[in-house]
Amino acid sequence: MITTSNLTKTYNEVTVLNIENLEIPKGQSFGLVGNNGAGKTTYFSLLLDLIEPTTGAIKSNGVLVNESEDWKPFTSAFIDESFLIGYLTAEEYFYFIGELRGQNKEDVDALLAQFEDFFHDEILNKKKYLRDLSKGNQKKAGIVAALIGNPEVIILDEPFANLDPTTQIRLKGIIKDLAQTKGVTVLVSSHDLMHVTDVCERIVVLEKGEIVKDLATNPETLKELEAHFSGVAEV
Amino acid sequence: MFKNFISLEWKQFRRASYFQKGLAIKILMAFVVLYFGGMALLFGGGVFFIAKKAIPEVDPIETINKFLIFWFLFDLLFRYFMQQLPVMNVKPLMVIPIKRSTVIHYLLGKTSISFFNILPLFIFIPFSIVLLFHGYAVLNVLGWFVSVVAITLCLNFTNFLVNKNNAVFYSILTILVAFVGLEYYNIFKVSEPIGNAFNFLYNNPYIALLPIAILVLLYKTTFNFIKKGFYLDDAVSKKVKQVNATDLSWMNRFGSVAPFIKNDVKLIWRNARPKQVMMMSFMFLFYGLFFFTQETYKEIPALLAFASMFITGGFLISFGQLVPSWDSEYYKMLMSQNIPYQQYLESKWYLMVFAVIISFILATPYIYFGWDIYAMIAAGAIFNVGLNSFITLFGGALNRVPIELNVKAKAFSNTNGFNPVQLLISLPKIFLPMILFYIPYKLIGFNAGLITIALSGVLGIVFRKYIFNFIVNVYKKGKYKTIAAFSEKN
Numbered sequence: 037m038i039t040t041s042n043l044t045k046t047y048n049e050v051t052v053l054n055i056e057n058l059e060i061p062k063g064q065s066f067g068l069v070g071n072n073g074a075g076k077t078t079y080f081s082l083l084l085d086l087i088e089p090t091t092g093a094i095k096s097n098g099v100l101v102n103e104s105e106d107w108k109p110f111t112s113a114f115i116d117e118s119f120l121i122g123y124l125t126a127e128e129y130f131y132f133i134g135e136l137r138g139q140n141k142e143d144v145d146a147l148l149a150q151f152e153d154f155f156h157d158e159i160l161n162k163k164k165y166l167r168d169l170s171k172g173n174q175k176k177a178g179i180v181a182a183l184i185g186n187p188e189v190i191i192l193d194e195p196f197a198n199l200d201p202t203t204q205i206r207l208k209g210i211i212k213d214l215a216q217t218k219g220v221t222v223l224v225s226s227h228d229l230m231h232v233t234d235v236c237e238r239i240v241v242l243e244k245g246e247i248v249k250d251l252a253t254n255p256e257t258l259k260e261l262e263a264h265f266s267g268v269a270e271v
Numbered sequence: 272m273f274k275n276f277i278s279l280e281w282k283q284f285r286r287a288s289y290f291q292k293g294l295a296i297k298i299l300m301a302f303v304v305l306y307f308g309g310m311a312l313l314f315g316g317g318v319f320f321i322a323k324k325a326i327p328e329v330d331p332i333e334t335i336n337k338f339l340i341f342w343f344l345f346d347l348l349f350r351y352f353m354q355q356l357p358v359m360n361v362k363p364l365m366v367i368p369i370k371r372s373t374v375i376h377y378l379l380g381k382t383s384i385s386f387f388n389i390l391p392l393f394i395f396i397p398f399s400i401v402l403l404f405h406g407y408a409v410l411n412v413l414g415w416f417v418s419v420v421a422i423t424l425c426l427n428f429t430n431f432l433v434n435k436n437n438a439v440f441y442s443i444l445t446i447l448v449a450f451v452g453l454e455y456y457n458i459f460k461v462s463e464p465i466g467n468a469f470n471f472l473y474n475n476p477y478i479a480l481l482p483i484a485i486l487v488l489l490y491k492t493t494f495n496f497i498k499k500g501f502y503l504d505d506a507v508s509k510k511v512k513q514v515n516a517t518d519l520s521w522m523n524r525f526g527s528v529a530p531f532i533k534n535d536v537k538l539i540w541r542n543a544r545p546k547q548v549m550m551m552s553f554m555f556l557f558y559g560l561f562f563f564t565q566e567t568y569k570e571i572p573a574l575l576a577f578a579s580m581f582i583t584g585g586f587l588i589s590f591g592q593l594v595p596s597w598d599s600e601y602y603k604m605l606m607s608q609n610i611p612y613q614q615y616l617e618s619k620w621y622l623m624v625f626a627v628i629i630s631f632i633l634a635t636p637y638i639y640f641g642w643d644i645y646a647m648i649a650a651g652a653i654f655n656v657g658l659n660s661f662i663t664l665f666g667g668a669l670n671r672v673p674i675e676l677n678v679k680a681k682a683f684s685n686t687n688g689f690n691p692v693q694l695l696i697s698l699p700k701i702f703l704p705m706i707l708f709y710i711p712y713k714l715i716g717f718n719a720g721l722i723t724i725a726l727s728g729v730l731g732i733v734f735r736k737y738i739f740n741f742i743v744n745v746y747k748k749g750k751y752k753t754i755a756a757f758s759e760k761n
Binding site for chain 1: 514529533534541542602604607610755758
């Protein structure tokens, strides 16, 4: 589904990302972990063609993302608050995204109805602009907006940060469901090792832009990751 | 403590991203500042002689005193529009052991040295010096000068108190318009009693204590006002208003452009900065008054062509030059969605066209200056719709300045307008209508000039698909640069 080959990104002669080869099959829930500056967001930005690769390329569903725009209809993402339009209410934002993704109002309403639990009555009908919501609630709105229009690839950068525990648990359910039953490829980055091992079938550890571990999740994975990161701390 | 604050501010200033721009812009900025400073100095030095020449039988100081009321009202309006209240980055200071009153005194002190208080000095100091040279009594001039400065500072703090209040703004605007109107039609001259009051003040310098007393009072009021509000709840965290979501679904008739138009209307309506641009663009409507009322300009019709273009082009120019910057806050999201650039641009274009039409309707009173002038404004409007709009959109595509939507623009603190590319792009906006008019006008006649201007606009409308395509390519080419520039926070 997503093939990364010889991908590097260099800023002022500092290489921040260097991935020789990475294959993510369709329907996988894929977790990306690493300390600050490891290159997680850089990788996601390259996936969304928001920055230009220095060398190499990413192919998504056969489409070279930095050459064609045909990946856009089946890809969606929530990276940070800059994906929200602050002066819209949550509903207006959802409908706008819906219109961009060829969904009418009823389609969007039907989707939103499934997330009533997740919203916890803090998003819809609040008569507030998105810019006036709390960080956590903004995130909820952004994540759900990324699910509009039946995308086949969903990219979420740090989705668990800023969320309350109840919402974190619900979000884990949503992500698992997407990958396991709907065949959606979900890419998630996180600093929270526990969440990411809970939710992802596969976990890749980035360190200074390079892949240092590529694990299929099993009951031992969390321990292994913890050992790895405490090791990093001791060095 | 103040020393620490100042060093913090200095760092904020030095390290702001616009300061790290190229040398060219710095030089340009310096020129602009010098220009305004120089103009103010010249005006301050010259106004004595202007007044003397205009009304020789009256003492110039009395003439000036008459007009002070209009100056102050205008000053207040201008401040309301442009003066950014110096909300210092106060959040990190609240948990540090500094006396609250120290911070507030510092804040208020800082407002006193804003551009809006310094510019009047540039006018009133040379004026006072000229007065002294002409043998006016030192004590009287000094008293007068101190009063004027005190009143200016009073306005400064008044603005602080009423800045959030639209009702106050509109009442001041109404008062100003009413005064000017009454004055113009000789119904009631407000300038007489106020002028007399200032004359009395001039003749009795000790009265200067009165404005000073008011100033002290206002300072105290403002101080208490801020002190009361100096809690995270209301001062730092934003006020959240209930939103009345407007139903814009009737706009769906615009077809594939509809989602963007609906968004753009909300963008303008719900954010401080675009609202400010919209209000400012009304000022352009009056641009013609400068030109059409002066006999000298009738001799140079090319200049009139330029003015006519400006009358209907206010919103078009000021809004259009910042496309796509208006969407900078969420540009990354737009770029990761399946956005058809063409429709995105068309939406902005429709808005600009709509604004030109509205301005054209509002410009109907210009018929008073003759049908020739009105025909010229009509030709200018067509030029705006068909050609100027595209030149502006093209310029905008090269202008990669992030905008904070819900923050009013500050006077002279952002370099948004002073981008060399922007400057180059604005040249055709100014000269094209003049050239388009002038050549056929010289060769054939007045009407030929008008027709050429209008025709250029019609051509633009006819070929707009190609022009849009061309601009879309600029967008595509600059994609990464634009994203990078927009994600740089001010």
